[in-house]
Amino acid sequence: MPMKDPADIIDAVLSRHRDDPTRLLQILRETQEELGWLSRKTLAFIARGTRQPLARVEGVASFYSFFHTRPMGRYRVLWSDNITDRMLGSARLMKEMCQKLWLEPGHVSEDGLVSVATTSCTGMCDQGPALLVNYNAIPRLTSQRVAQIVELIRTETPISAWPGEFFQVDDNIRRRDILLANRLNRGDALRTAIVRSPTVQAESSANERTWQDSNLASAPGPLLTLEEIKRANLRGRGGAGFATGTKWEACRNAAGSGPESAHCVICNADEGEPGTFKDRVLLTTQADLVFEGMTIAAYVVGARLGMVYLRGEYRYLRDHLEKILTRRRSEHLLGHNILNQAGFDFDIEIHFGAGAYICGEESALIESLEGKRGVPRNRPPFPVTHGYLGQPTIVNNVETLAAAALIAANGGDWFRSIGTEKSAGSKILSVSGDCERPGIYEYPFGVNVAEVLSDCGAIPAKTQAVQISGPSGVCIASDEFQRRIGFEDLATAGAFMVFNNERDMFEVARNFSHFFAHESCGFCTPCRVGTTLLKNCMDKIEAGHGSEYDINEIFKINHLLQTASHCGLGHTACNPMFDTLQKFRPAYQRRFKSLAFEPAFDLDLALSQARQMTGRDDADAHLKNTMEVKE
Amino acid sequence: MSTNTSPTFLIDGEEISFQPGQTIIQAALAAEKYIPHLCFHPEFKPHGSCKLCTVKINGRPAAACTTQAQAGLNVESDIPEIKDKRRTLVQMLLVEGNHFCPSCEKSGNCMLQALGYDLGVMSPHFAQIFPVRPVDASHPDILLDFNRCILCELCVRASSEVDKKYVFALAGRGINKHLIVNAESGRLADTNFSPTDKAAQVCPVGVILPKRVGFAVPIGKRKYDLKPISDISSRPALPSGGEGSTGQLASGGSLESAK
Numbered sequence: 017m018p019m020k021d022p023a024d025i026i027d028a029v030l031s032r033h034r035d036d037p038t039r040l041l042q043i044l045r046e047t048q049e050e051l052g053w054l055s056r057k058t059l060a061f062i063a064r065g066t067r068q069p070l071a072r073v074e075g076v077a078s079f080y081s082f083f084h085t086r087p088m089g090r091y092r093v094l095w096s097d098n099i100t101d102r103m104l105g106s107a108r109l110m111k112e113m114c115q116k117l118w119l120e121p122g123h124v125s126e127d128g129l130v131s132v133a134t135t136s137c138t139g140m141c142d143q144g145p146a147l148l149v150n151y152n153a154i155p156r157l158t159s160q161r162v163a164q165i166v167e168l169i170r171t172e173t174p175i176s177a178w179p180g181e182f183f184q185v186d187d188n189i190r191r192r193d194i195l196l197a198n199r200l201n202r203g204d205a206l207r208t209a210i211v212r213s214p215t216v217q218a219e220s221s222a223n224e225r226t227w228q229d230s231n232l233a234s235a236p237g238p239l240l241t242l243e244e245i246k247r248a249n250l251r252g253r254g255g256a257g258f259a260t261g262t263k264w265e266a267c268r269n270a271a272g273s274g275p276e277s278a279h280c281v282i283c284n285a286d287e288g289e290p291g292t293f294k295d296r297v298l299l300t301t302q303a304d305l306v307f308e309g310m311t312i313a314a315y316v317v318g319a320r321l322g323m324v325y326l327r328g329e330y331r332y333l334r335d336h337l338e339k340i341l342t343r344r345r346s347e348h349l350l351g352h353n354i355l356n357q358a359g360f361d362f363d364i365e366i367h368f369g370a371g372a373y374i375c376g377e378e379s380a381l382i383e384s385l386e387g388k389r390g391v392p393r394n395r396p397p398f399p400v401t402h403g404y405l406g407q408p409t410i411v412n413n414v415e416t417l418a419a420a421a422l423i424a425a426n427g428g429d430w431f432r433s434i435g436t437e438k439s440a441g442s443k444i445l446s447v448s449g450d451c452e453r454p455g456i457y458e459y460p461f462g463v464n465v466a467e468v469l470s471d472c473g474a475i476p477a478k479t480q481a482v483q484i485s486g487p488s489g490v491c492i493a494s495d496e497f498q499r500r501i502g503f504e505d506l507a508t509a510g511a512f513m514v515f516n517n518e519r520d521m522f523e524v525a526r527n528f529s530h531f532f533a534h535e536s537c538g539f540c541t542p543c544r545v546g547t548t549l550l551k552n553c554m555d556k557i558e559a560g561h562g563s564e565y566d567i568n569e570i571f572k573i574n575h576l577l578q579t580a581s582h583c584g585l586g587h588t589a590c591n592p593m594f595d596t597l598q599k600f601r602p603a604y605q606r607r608f609k610s611l612a613f614e615p616a617f618d619l620d621l622a623l624s625q626a627r628q629m630t631g632r633d634d635a636d637a638h639l640k641n642t643m644e645v646k647e
Numbered sequence: 648m649s650t651n652t653s654p655t656f657l658i659d660g661e662e663i664s665f666q667p668g669q670t671i672i673q674a675a676l677a678a679e680k681y682i683p684h685l686c687f688h689p690e691f692k693p694h695g696s697c698k699l700c701t702v703k704i705n706g707r708p709a710a711a712c713t714t715q716a717q718a719g720l721n722v723e724s725d726i727p728e729i730k731d732k733r734r735t736l737v738q739m740l741l742v743e744g745n746h747f748c749p750s751c752e753k754s755g756n757c758m759l760q761a762l763g764y765d766l767g768v769m770s771p772h773f774a775q776i777f778p779v780r781p782v783d784a785s786h787p788d789i790l791l792d793f794n795r796c797i798l799c800e801l802c803v804r805a806s807s808e809v810d811k812k813y814v815f816a817l818a819g820r821g822i823n824k825h826l827i828v829n830a831e832s833g834r835l836a837d838t839n840f841s842p843t844d845k846a847a848q849v850c851p852v853g854v855i856l857p858k859r860v861g862f863a864v865p866i867g868k869r870k871y872d873l874k875p876i877s878d879i880s881s882r883p884a885l886p887s888g889g890e891g892s893t894g895q896l897a898s899g900g901s902l903e904s905a906k
Contacts, residue, residue, distance in 0.1 A: 071829035538824035548821070
């Protein structure tokens with residue numbers, strides 16, 4: 017096959033996206049898929065095409081982990097570096113892979129064939145260790161599988177020709193409740209919502225008012241559905257727990273601006289919190305319900321535009337989701353005049369993230385959708401009034417939207433009768449770590465941790481801790497296992513990582529500190545610098561140079577992050593250290609050589625360059641202090 | 648300026664009057680009440696990234712530059728708890744970049760250094776991060792020393808909003824975030840940057856420096872050598888500052904010409 021001219025490739029991508037600068041992420045991703053990496057020349061071409069400065073395009077490309085502004089291997093292997101992957105041996109397997117490939121982690125092989133590095137949790141914690149090869153997920157790695165992969169890379173076998181079983185991702189649904197066991201047919205929820213409104217504006221559409229216009233007045237259907245959502249007491253499933261009905265109502269009541277005024281519904285599928293993978297399973301098994309929830313939301317707020325922001329790690333779901341969207345269009349559940357309701361126009365488009373945890377924060381997500389760096393906005397104004405392209409926008413978690421569809425079908429009272437007083441409905445937990453049956457567990461709210469542990473085959477007596485809701489959540493110790501999942505007690509986005517008595521809780525916290533330092537967007541000083549200082553502090557302790565002084569430093573930085581950070585990432589970045597220091601302090605202290613102070617500066621290490629230059633390595637060329645540490 | 652009918656709020660017990668629409672820092676500076684800041688500039692929209700202006704508003708911490716003034720607020724700024732946080736923030740900025748004040752042309756005119764002195768920062772406290780940030784000396788008239796960049800984005804904003812040249816942008820993420828210039832070569836010489844650009848005038852530290860005018864004013868006789876940064880009267884009026892302006896954001900004036 018003759019080589020295509022890069023300029024033609026980029027041109028084709030640009031025209032697919034109508035040279036639209038707001039589609040920059042998708043343009044960069046598709047260009048990189050063809051060209052392997054994004055040179056400044058490539059970026060300049062894209063900048064000209066989208067009519068924006070090169071530096072801005074470069075700023076966007078360099079923000080996301082999955083875009084490469086330097087040459088990468090033709091095979092790009094990224095090992096998921098969550099603590100659960102590590103507990104399953106990912107570090108050893110990655111070392112094996114690198115040795116077999118004669119490669120240093122983080123480097124590209126000299127022939128440009130392959131690079132191996134780590135990435136933040138890829139959402140395969142129940143079937144780790146996992147990796148991404150050219151952004152295709154491969155779970156359940158073993159030494160044998162690593163050897164097979166190395167061979168396929170060495171022989172330059174195209175990934176499309178790799179055995180399909182490598183890429184098989186399991187759902188591992190272990191417990192179903194109202195959501196995962198629902199028996200709704202496609203369109204049931206929508207039809208129920210529409211029937212709830214006896215007449216839909218045939219008259220007003222005859223007057224050439226749009227359905228959206230009339231919706232802002234007092235059309236009964238959308239309002240009645242909104243009432244059901246409010247009555248259901250549905251709260252956001254992404255972790256923060258904001259009341260969904262209140263969000264929808266504020267968006268519905270907000271007037272858009274400009275000639276392009278249009279409300280917007282966004283599904284937040286940027287499931288980046290380490291240990292969370294329930295949205296992956298929901299989108300695999302309940303995509304229709306999620307899309308139906310988005311359509312219900314559009315019906316309530318009067319939106320025409322729907323977008324799913326899907327994390328880049330889940331790119332393999334694309335064909336599956338597109339197929340379902342196509343089917344829904346053909347069944348009049350999406351598109352023009354949905355279910356023959358004049359003017360009910362709504363469609364959904366899938367956008368991919370590119371490796372940035374911060375884009376799970378709703379305003380950063382919107383920035384990313386607009387083709388920018390994923391930096392959280394200053395608020396107010398909030399997205400419900402000024403969201404995507406300045407228009408009223410709701411951003412809801414995947415699970416929230418699925419629950420909304422259930423409510424539209426079955427009513428708010430039904431939903432509210434499940435769960436607890438303040439936490440209506442069910443919660444899907446992503447269980448991983450030290451248990452026999454990791455996977456997806458759906459419970460009515462109010463279930464206690466001990467019950468989940470026994471269901472998943474973890475032995476409570478041998479379990480020392482559970483990390484609830486990921487690194488940004490809370491780490492609970494064995495004397496807290498009676499605590500309950502729910503907004504009253506343990507609010508969670510779903511992650512449930514189990515640690516047995518053998519695990520080193522310091523290493524758990526250290527892994528999380530690296531995660532936050534890697535994922536800080538860098539906008540505000542406290543988080544940008546503080547997360548790196550925390551990581552350095554933890555590495556210092558790990559290297560045997562820690563003391564109580566460093567613990568005080570961690571608390572001091574924690575206090576600053578909590579008070580001065582721009583967004584939730586900074587506010588919570590210290591939680592893992594804070595919790596483990598409160599509950600598992602000996603895990604830190606047994607690494608201390610001195611209780612008061614130990615310098616981070618390593619005198620002997622500082623001499624290593626001099627040793628190298630003089631070719632010496634005798635005892636006299638070493639200083640004493642680290643000889644002790646190294647032993 | 649404020650009339651008797653203007654609404655007021657309290658900063659450290661002092662009554663500050665404000666015009667509706669002003670942020671806390673705008674109202675404070677217009678009233679000659681200093682709140683430390685680096686990324687805030689009266690001629691530009693609030694940015695909210697440096698967090699030096701963090702204050703307590705009715706007991707809750709928030710950035711004074713992005714919070715709207717409201718009648719009756721109780722703002723605490725000059726209190727040990729908040730000053731301690733600001734000190735830590737300055738220390739973080741000091742270890743994040745490579746700052747060698749004694750040899751820096753901006754010494755004495757540098758807001759970061761001046762804030763360090765004003766807040767009583769005696770050392771960087773944290774271990775230096777020592778990032779590798781090569782200088783760009785390609786431009787005939789301007790030197791870019793990225794080592795001193797504190798990522799306030801003022802040059803980015805000035806170049807895009809005022810100069811309409813888009814010479815600067817931010818790249819990278821987290822601790823690797825850094826300033827870049829808009830050229831395929833990556834060099835300032837290959838942009839249309841000019842020493843008369845607004846972007847050349849706004850750097851609070853010593854990143855964007857004119858060539859061949861080094862040390863025209865001796866160290867010891869510079870702006871913040873004479874008066875601490877918290878003494879607002881040490882500030883020269885900005886060229887665009889409107890006399891008697893009451894703090895309209897775009898018109899500048901509120902801060903620099905308030906006296």
